Amino acid sequence: MVSGTHTTRAALTPPVLAALATVYVVWGSTYYGMKVAIETLPPLGMLAVRFVLAGALLYAVLRWRGVPAPSRREWAWSGVIGTLLLGGGTGLVALAEREASSSVAALMIAVSPLFASVFARLWGERTGTREWLGIGVGLIGIVLLNLGELRATPTAAALLVLAPLCWTFGSQWSRRLPLPVGLMASAAEMLAGGAVVALLSVVVGEHWGPVSSRSAWALAYLVVFGSLIAYSAYMYLVAHTRAALSTSYAYVNPVVAVLLGVFLAGEQLSGLGWSALLVILTGVLLVAWPRRTASEGPAH
Template identity: 30%
Template sequence: MKKSNTNAYMALVLVSIFWGTTYLASRIGVRHTHGLMLAGVRQTIAGILLTGFFLLRGFKFPEKIILSRLFVIGVMMLCMSNGLITWAMQYIPSGLCAIIVATVPIWITIFSYFLVQRTKFTILLITGMLVGLLGVGGIFYDYLPSLANPEFRFGIFLTLISCISWAIGSVLTARWALKINFLYGAGFQMLFSGIVMTGTAILMGYSLPLDGFNRELWGSIFYLVFFGSILGYSSYVFALNNLPTSLASVYAYINPIVAVLLGWLILQEHLNWTTGLSCLVTLGGVYMVNMAVNRNKKEYGTTKS
């Protein structure tokens, strides 16, 4: 039991760090190819490796209904979320993108109310949502001159759509509760979404530059496949299944900090006291939202039993 807990804590540390570094890797990768192509190739390779691993171990091919739902979730959480985030980083700093993505729990709470109707809006929950949005507002105040740039606004728009899509996909995942191994199912989600994104990028007229070996591009893809998708997601699932949900969700507060610091140190992205403080305020609001949701779950569980 102690060994399992130790491994779970190690997995939590890995996902907290690696998922924060994927913003930097994506930002570097989109210098050389379109964001949808980068995300599509990443997810396709990761999906082939994961599904291939389970099929070679003798796992049965999922039923059509499960595959169709994995396709929907994959499109919502990886195409419309990860793909759009990667695309957005062609226009906005990776740190800013990570901070906006940190508000996903707020969006999940909103869509859970309409799709599941288990969320009770308490004073703590409403306060947390307002504090989180206030923090994001403070960050945008620091980027007011950039908002005059249509490409910057488009990047913000893509990031907001990605947050909403991830939230809806998360709610659907919980609602459907598919009877399939988490990683095996994730492999199909990655494979489906990767094919859709790669095909979309090709139809848009984009391709991978294959005329020569590009160290930055292929280094980015390698890192995103193995450390972002396979190792990162595997660690997240392991931590989620061996630690309390409230503890496993700690990664969401560490990822933006890692992304902001790496963007500042390596890519010379904008960082000052206003941005740093607004980031902490946003994460504080998200923490309050998560705390309120966990309290709701406990109350809901009590009334159900």
């Protein structure tokens, strides 16, 4: 991620498409992965291990390849962004899921593109009419997908509102901060964010017990794919695409999560559920479709 650099945020280039596919599929699969992992692991403790391990591995590889270590100033800002994204974003979701269903969590996180567009406007980035339409269509699809599943305590509901606010604000703010260049930003943010989540685990009094092989393998998947690969892909999108597009994963992830539940866990999906998936994908298409530049004429 190249922070503070204003790049063209419209073209769906091959790297952007690859990053989108990675974030869409991998982060969608982490719903199932986290469900398996917390069978015998404490939620926040599991996330702390996930982020610290992923961050340390990525940092070690980058340093071995000669990438400069972050400066004190870059470490400080990486700590701020890592806390917002991983501590405030993912960490609060993990806390909320003790008292809320995963479908409620998916619904609330689905408002991320809306929050991102609002925050982007604070820094002068324009959100087009079609993007707003896509955001609205996607939210309607998420509501349809979760009809009958809206169960959460007031505390969990509040945490699930705060989580995407922290995540999207941190994502948009990171574009304007002096962060490390490229993947070193991801490594520093995961290390700092993981430390914050570890502190949260201690504060809430989580306890560790025997860990099953299923949970261990699920944690390994979350470290390598959910954090090392997908988080780095997401930070690339934040730096190179529009806010509405970089956060469009929030619509697709529930789709992937539902499909994995159907095919791996034997869950059933009603006709209304399949209709909701179609609506969600329509919203994503509206958000992701490239804008016409000022030099382009009307389509024929």
